[in-house]
Amino acid sequence: MATCLSEICAGLPINPLPPLRARDDKVPHAPVLVTNLTVEEEKLAVRNALRYFPPAVHRILAVDFADELHNYGHIYMYRFIPQMEIRAYPVDQYKARCLHAAAIMHMIMNNLDHKVAQFPHELVTYGGNGQVFSNWAQFYLVMQYLSEMTDQQTLVMYSGHPMGLFPSTKNAPRAVITNGMVIPNYSARHDYDKMFALGVTMYGQMTAGSYCYIGPQGIVHGTTITVMNAGRKYLGSGNLSGKVFLTSGLGGMSGAQAKAAIIAGCIGVIAEVSKEAVVKRHKQGWLMEIADNLDDCIARIQRAKLEKKPLSLGYHGNVVDLWERVAAEYRKTGELLVDLGSDQTSCHNPFNGGYYPVQISFDEAQILMKKSPTKFKQLVQESLRRQVAAVNELADAGMFFWDYGNAFLLEAKRAGADVAKAGDVSGLVFRYPSYVQDIMGDIFSLGFGPFRWVCTSANPHDLAITDQLAEQVLQKLIADGVPKATEQQYLDNIQWIKEAGGHEMVVGSQARILYSDQSGRMALAVAFNTAVANGILKAPVVISRDHHDVSGTDSPFRETSNIFDGSAFCADMAVQNVIGDSFRGATWIALHNGGGVGWGEVINGGFGLVLDGSADAEARARNMLAWDVSNGVARRSWSGNKNAEDTIRRTMAQNDRLKVTLPYDIQDKSLLNEVLGE
Helix, strand or coil, X not given: CCCCHHHHCCCCCCCCCCCCCCCCCCCCCCCCCCCCCCHHHHHHHHHHHHCCCCHHHHHHHHHHHHHHHHHHCCCCCHHHCCCCCCCCCCHHHCCCCCHHHHHHHHHHHHHCCCCCCCEHHHCEEECCCEECCCCHHHHHHHHHHHHHCCCCEEEEEECCEEEEEEECCCCCCCEEEEECCCCHHHCCHHHHHHHHHHCCCCCCCCXXXXXXXXXXXXXXXXXXXXXXXXXXXHHCCCCCCCCEEEXXXXXXXXXXXXXXXXXXXXXXXXXXXXXXXXXXXXXXXXXXXXXXXXXXXXHHHHHHHHHCCCEEEEEECCHHHHHHHHHHHHHHHCCCXXXXXXXXXXXXXXXXXXXXXXXXXXXXXXXXXXXXXXXXHHHHHHHHHHHHHHHHHHHHCCXXXXXXXXXXXXXXXXXXXXXXXXXXXXXXXXXXXXXXXXXXXXXXXCCCEEEEEEECCCCHHHHHHHHHHHHHHHHHHHHHCCCHHHHHHHHHHHHHHHHHHHHCCCCCCCEEEEEXXXXXXXXHHHHHHHHHHCCCCCCCEEEEECCCCCCCEECCCCCCCCCCCCCCCCCHHHHHHHHHHHHHCCCEEEEEECCCCCCCCCEEEEEEEEECCCHHHHHHHHHHHHHHHXXXXXXXXXXXXXXXXXXXXXHHHHCCCCCCCCCCCCCCCCHHHHHHCC
């Protein structure tokens, strides 16, 4: 069994085999999956798993793997869970021939850190099923390959499986990752369930399978900006004192909502069915108070509204009960307790633990979803209809609700809930907007999105230095002159970065996030790389971003929900983005099916780029980051977005090598009616 980094990098431990252990009940575990495999398909699943091992151990492991498949719905290879603490160790502690490979190892270890990962023993980082790898054999092989890699090789990853090291060049990516890439007609949810059980594909979410997750901090900033802008848009003020934001989810990424509410200055009320998740966020200091019953929760909300102090209140219970109780209070007293509402349950995976029905307890649901999947699905859909009914009643009374891109409205529609927009005949428009469509879309069109960096020294002092550098960079950009809309975004992010250290948001790697545009990202990368070169920072910095960005994701119910030229269901942008990043300087790239709104609903991609202090690293960053932003802005411009067109025109004026096709507007608004009729 592996007890140190050198052993993890030495390959699969098979001589001797690690002892078989029972599942550790002290660790949160992924819900049991229902495979619906035939006997022949079960044999295939076990055969696929045994491929990683020599025949001498097949008889022992075949029994293990068959038991896991029957008991948990997937072969995770629990026997091989490392017995050392998995975390983002300083980059110089990894046994590696190539510094960039060591940086990738640093990022992988962070994604599986028990403080970071939602279900670490199942290799799930967030979102209920966002896998880093499909099994522990893949983890060992990847770490071994990375330790052996030179800068003349590229690691090729097929949905968690390391296909191997292939000859390449120093300028090529060190790793190329694909997750969930299937023939389009076989991208339904039941197809995924079978292929994952067989061990031949996996759901990488966004930054789980691309090794770029930075803990819930990654979504804190985006959630904060969303809530603040929702206040400005819906309530007419950025001052959210005494305003209540009701939502659900404290598990993976959704755990950020508690911290975001405090930073935004509102009263955040977050329902969560898992006691483990509630306690975890409370111990981290992200959740200030916990209410275990509805009476107590309502009383705390009322008190907080009077005191007008920021509060993050966790309700341990089902969010449907809470929505229905708030609606009942309104009918009874006329008092509207909630001003803003949303939902961050993992509705992309509603029938395998992403959404828990209100009719039964959390523990009962865990049993039912395996014992009777059909009954469980019926309860989930009934629960969704009840939740929407309560939300609709409160929205009619003046509350503002939005979809958080987690497929909540999509699954509610499929459940028969009343979410259709009045007058829509397409069946694709909901009565509530997506947060991208209504709140954040203009930000993307300006080229702003979630830019991230990780200090691979694992030293908090290095992170503090990068915070200072980031503030200086953004201040200089403002001083040099930017459009008013861009300046407001910079000012919001300067305020964020000033306060970031004090909010104690680091969970896992020494990482930070802010929203920036192309100019900002390039300037930040150059500043960090220079600091590495001068020894101000003690080790390289990895820059990355959420796939949920300007160019990284084609998702018609989220990132591209404000694309109205009919191309919202096209995925050229995300695919082109990854290809373009690969030959412009990325250290590694990833392309995924699924992420956020679910398997078959989105194509998304991302990158990692190591700033090692070299002139080559600076050139790569400048070249790649320019493309990584301009690609999406150009696409949004072509779809008719005026903010995006203005942004890409300014970018072309700054770079005479950039030539983007711009759309012509129809000047005569009556032309189409004349030609085609009313």
